[in-house]
Amino acid sequence: MGVMLGLVVRSPVRFSLWAIFGLAVLAVAAWLAFQIGLFLPVVPPMLVWFTTAGLVTSYMSFRELTDRRALMTLFGRHVSKDVAKKIWANREELFEEGRLIAQEMEATILFTDLKGFSLVSEKMTPGVLMTWLNDYFQSMSGLVEQHGGSINKFNGDQIMALFGPPLVRTKAEEIERDAANAVDCALAMREKLREMNATWTRENRPNTQMRIGICTGRVVAGSLGSKERLEYTVIGETVNVASRLESFDKNLMDDDIAAHGCRILASDSTRLRLSEKYKTRSIGQVKLHGMLHEVVVHGVIRVDATSDGQPTTYPVTDRSKQTCEIPAPTSS
Numbered sequence: 001m002g003v004m005l006g007l008v009v010r011s012p013v014r015f016s017l018w019a020i021f022g023l024a025v026l027a028v029a030a031w032l033a034f035q036i037g038l039f040l041p042v043v044p045p046m047l048v049w050f051t052t053a054g055l056v057t058s059y060m061s062f063r064e065l066t067d068r069r070a071l072m073t074l075f076g077r078h079v080s081k082d083v084a085k086k087i088w089a090n091r092e093e094l095f096e097e098g099r100l101i102a103q104e105m106e107a108t109i110l111f112t113d114l115k116g117f118s119l120v121s122e123k124m125t126p127g128v129l130m131t132w133l134n135d136y137f138q139s140m141s142g143l144v145e146q147h148g149g150s151i152n153k154f155n156g157d158q159i160m161a162l163f164g165p166p167l168v169r170t171k172a173e174e175i176e177r178d179a180a181n182a183v184d185c186a187l188a189m190r191e192k193l194r195e196m197n198a199t200w201t202r203e204n205r206p207n208t209q210m211r212i213g214i215c216t217g218r219v220v221a222g223s224l225g226s227k228e229r230l231e232y233t234v235i236g237e238t239v240n241v242a243s244r245l246e247s248f249d250k251n252l253m254d255d256d257i258a259a260h261g262c263r264i265l266a267s268d269s270t271r272l273r274l275s276e277k278y279k280t281r282s283i284g285q286v287k288l289h290g291m292l293h294e295v296v297v298h299g300v301i302r303v304d305a306t307s308d309g310q311p312t313t314y315p316v317t318d319r320s321k322q323t324c325e326i327p328a329p330t331s332s
Helices: 002-008 012-035 043-075 081-089 117-121 126-146 172-202 237-247
Strands: 103-115 150-155 158-163 209-225 230-235 262-267 278-287 294-303
Touching (some): 002 012, 012 043, 103 126, 103 172, 126 150, 172 209, 237 294
Parallel strands (some): 209 262
Antiparallel strands (some): 103 209, 262 294, 278 294
């Protein structure tokens, strides 16, 4: 019973109340037995009750602390409080021997990169460049967190963000919400870039442009690396498509889909999960670098709350002539 108390009860107040209740039960049982002529030892079971409950509680607290440290190492500071609470609440399903269990799930992946970063970096000293990049990353990662996503990694001037993982989405509306959150985040990044460029202009610092790629589909998520260096990541075709959309045709910076110097491209699998309020323009079926098949691509223009109930799209541009429609990425 002491072991069960240590395993089940986590609240200090509830643990104290149950411990006192257990002592009372032992004392009453011994007294009733004495009334009918039976002598039952009282002190030994009381000591065992306290000792086992205390030892098991200490072990569980140590294990929780170890798991919490491992989770914080994997996710760092780049998840929202709500996501962190959900991760911790589902740790038994997600966590195993210091690693997050590899799981196949539906997710929306977002990549961002700065256009012409090399030219911009040449105009700054290393110290100024680092400060400039940190300001940029701080602003953009904050937007990811506000929209329910998490930063997976920074790579040079590139950001990779996840919407969904490590939580498994089982309902269509959850997957749709992740896709909408990613697009809303991209639009917020566009507005933030406009504000930052205006500030940098006033401070006589160089402006920049940004490209964003978004894709929704199946991924495999889990811990990757060695015992010495372990990180949480996602892999799969969906990740590759999102990355290639970000880097696709770097000269495609039309005023509608690249307003304020921020171009947003989304896969057809993401567009199909968006409501009618999102205005997009079809770029066409394109062959992405390093991929065997072609993908239907849409440029994101803005949110239109006055939409008549049908997805708003525009004619395909003449920019890409590769035409072979590919379905949204699947688990295969």
